Structure formats: C-alpha cells, structure tokens
Amino acid sequence: MQQNDQQQPTDILPLSIVVPCFNEETGIKELVRRCCGSALSAVGEGYELILVDDGSTDGTWAAITAEIAHRANVVAIKLSRNYGHQVALTAGLAAVRGRVVFVLDADLQDPPELLGAMLEAMRESRADVVYGQRRSRAGDSWFKTTTASLFYRLLEISTDILIPVDAGDFRLMSRRISDIVAQMPERDRFIRGMIASVGFKQIPFPYDRQQRYAGSTKYPLSKMIRFAADAFLGFSMALLRFSSLAAFGLLLALIGVAIYSIYAWASLEVVPGWTSIMISIIVVSLFQLIALSVIGEYVGRIYLSTKNRPLFIIDAIERGTTQ
Ligand code: UDP
Ligand code: MG
Numbered sequence: 001m002q003q004n005d006q007q008q009p010t011d012i013l014p015l016s017i018v019v020p021c022f023n024e025e026t027g028i029k030e031l032v033r034r035c036c037g038s039a040l041s042a043v044g045e046g047y048e049l050i051l052v053d054d055g056s057t058d059g060t061w062a063a064i065t066a067e068i069a070h071r072a073n074v075v076a077i078k079l080s081r082n083y084g085h086q087v088a089l090t091a092g093l094a095a096v097r098g099r100v101v102f103v104l105d106a107d108l109q110d111p112p113e114l115l116g117a118m119l120e121a122m123r124e125s126r127a128d129v130v131y132g133q134r135r136s137r138a139g140d141s142w143f144k145t146t147t148a149s150l151f152y153r154l155l156e157i158s159t160d161i162l163i164p165v166d167a168g169d170f171r172l173m174s175r176r177i178s179d180i181v182a183q184m185p186e187r188d189r190f191i192r193g194m195i196a197s198v199g200f201k202q203i204p205f206p207y208d209r210q211q212r213y214a215g216s217t218k219y220p221l222s223k224m225i226r227f228a229a230d231a232f233l234g235f236s237m238a239l240l241r242f243s244s245l246a247a248f249g250l251l252l253a254l255i256g257v258a259i260y261s262i263y264a265w266a267s268l269e270v271v272p273g274w275t276s277i278m279i280s281i282i283v284v285s286l287f288q289l290i291a292l293s294v295i296g297e298y299v300g301r302i303y304l305s306t307k308n309r310p311l312f313i314i315d316a317i318e319r320g321t322t323q
Pocket of ligand 2: 105107109212217
C-alpha cells in the first residue's frame with residue numbers, strides 16, 4: 001500500500017493482469033505465453049501482466065525477468081520475503097494501471113483463455129466483478145475439494161456478507177473495486193471476502209478448474225488452516241458470540257437444575273450442602289457466561305473498527321437539474 005504512494009500509477013491501460021507467484025519457476029514461461037496470448041486477443045496491445053514474486057526461493061525471479069527481456073507488457077514486482085498469497089496479490093493490485101483487473105494463479109489452474117468471455121460477461125451485465133465459480137476441480141485432491149466445500153458453506157452461514165461459494169480469487173474486476181481493496185489496511189486479508197464486502201454488481205462465471213500446469217501446491221495444510229481462520233475471524237463474529245449463545249442455550253437448563261435442587265432440598269433426602277453448592281455453581285457460571293458475552297461483543301466491535309473498512313461506498317450520486 002505504501003507502493004501506491006510512491007508510484008502513483010496512472011490509468012492508461014484497458015487491462016491489468018495480476019498473478020502472485022511463489023516458487024513457480026517451471027511454469028512461468030507457459031503462464032506468460034498463455035496470459036499474453038489471451039490478453040492480446042481480448043484487448044490488443046493495451047495490457048500489462050504484473051507478476052508478483054512472493055519471496056520465492058527457487059528460480060522464479062530469474063524466470064520472470066527472462067520474460068521481461070523480450071516482452072514489453074510484463075511488469076515484475078519482487079517482494080522482500082514470502083508474505084503469503086493474499087498479501088502478494090494486494091501488492092499487485094496496488095500497482096495496477098488498467099481500467100479492468102484480471103486476477104489468476106500462476107499454476108494455470110484458472111485458464112487465462114476465459115478472459116475474453118469474462119470481459120464480455122462484465123460488459124453485458126454491467127457488472128463490477130465477474131468471479132470464477134468452480135463447477136469442477138480437476139487438479140485437487142478429495143481432501144482439498146471436500147474441506148474447501150465445507151469451508152465455503154460454513155462461512156456462508158456464519159457471515160452477514162454474501163461471500164460466493166466455490167469461488168477463489170480468479171476473477172475480473174473494475175478498477176474502482178481493486179483500488180478500494182488495495183487500500184483497505186487490514187492485515188489478515190481474505191480478499192474474496194473483502195471484494196464481496198465492497199458491493200456493486202458481482203456476477204458468477206462458472207468454469208472448470210484445471211490441473212496444476214507444473215510444480216505442486218503452495219498451500220500446505222498449515223496455510224489452508226491459517227487462511228480459513230483469516231476468513232472466519234475477519235468476516236464472522238460467530239466465535240466471539242459463542243459465550244452469548246452458550247449463555248442463552250444453557251439459561252433454561254440451568255434454571256431448571258436450580259429449581260430441582262431447591263425442590264430436592266425441601267422434599268427429598270439430599271447430602272447436606274449439595275443444594276447450596278449447586279445453586280452457587282449455577283449462579284456463578286451464568287454470571288460468567290453473561291459477562292463473557294458482553295466482553296465478547298465489545299471486543300468484536302473494537303476489532304471491526306481496527307480493520308478500518310470503509311463505512312460505506314457510494315455507487316453514484318445524481319442531482320436534479322434546474323431549468
Ligand atoms: N502463492 C503465493 N504465496 C504463497 C503461496 C502461494 O504467492 O505463499 C501463489 C502461488 O504461486 C499460486 C497461488 O498463490 O499462484 C495459489 O497457490 P496454489 O496454486 O499453490 O494453491 P492451490 O491452488 O493449491 O490452492
Ligand atoms: Mg493452484
């Protein structure tokens with residue numbers, strides 16, 4: 001985001017393509033060939049292909065710079081270390097000069113050739129975002145497909161924002177959307193959710209996810225868990241509200257137990273002291289649950305404020321004209 005201040009990119013191009021790359025040396029040449037071919041037939045020469053090297057430890061940077069040597073449309077950004085996919089993507093979005101921004105992965109699981117049809121869909125429906133929605137996931141393991149599907153559905157029921165299911169970061173978006181997202185200062189980024197939160201017209205584009213062209217996944221289980229945590233913690237207060245829900249759910253049960261212990265004390269044989277212990281436990285636990293839910297609610301609000309997301313975004317303002 002600092003880059004934005006330094007570079008002040010000017011809007012001059014019809015299209016920017018942004019690709020985060022982490023240890024993708026074997027696929028770069030093919031990636032560039034297919035992206036450039038697709039962009040050329042969709043918009044002519046007026047495009048840029050921004051490749052962000054996210055602190056790769058293999059020959060990715062060398063492969064990218066080798067492309068720059070003979071392709072004027074390629075822009076290379078090298079990050080100082082590995083920041084992770086979502087931050088690398090943000091670095092690319094902060095540097096775009098195009099009026100429309102196309103985002104895809106470096107491994108060619110999302111076919112660059114769909115660009116033309118997605119541009120057409122954007123134009124036809126006057127949408128600000130055309131997001132790829134996976135009909136099938138050829139290259140992914142059973143484990144990945146199942147956990148991803150579960151993840152999207154759980155997220156869907158636990159947030160207020162409509163984050164589309166089975167959609168990754170593969171998408172076409174207008175410059176206003178990419179600028180807003182690049183400027184959002186939050187650190188643990190879940191970009192597809194952030195884009196959904198911006199609003200405007202966003203439409204799905206069904207496609208079949210391909211096999212990885214080369215190399216292996218750069219999202220091991222640890223990164224997938226981190227990513228899922230960013231999504232849930234960043235877009236849902238469900239976990240913080242757990243104690244409120246528990247208090248609400250247990251309220252009737254605990255009151256029932258309290259009544260029973262008083263009844264048992266009055267008319268059944270109980271060990272002396274049992275009733276008073278039961279009542280104290282119930283009162284204290286209820287008090288703790290309620291106190292935790294109040295604190296949770298405050299913490300949630302503070303957390304959301306620190307994200308500094310725009311309070312609202314205006315699509316258009318129209319004024320009546322005087323005669
Ligand atoms: N990636 C990145 N930084 C990372 C991990 C991944 O820039 O720390 C890039 C990677 O090079 C690829 C994209 O993010 O372009 C998606 O990664 P991958 O294809 O490995 O994820 P999968 O498709 O297996 O979920
Ligand atoms: Mg992939």
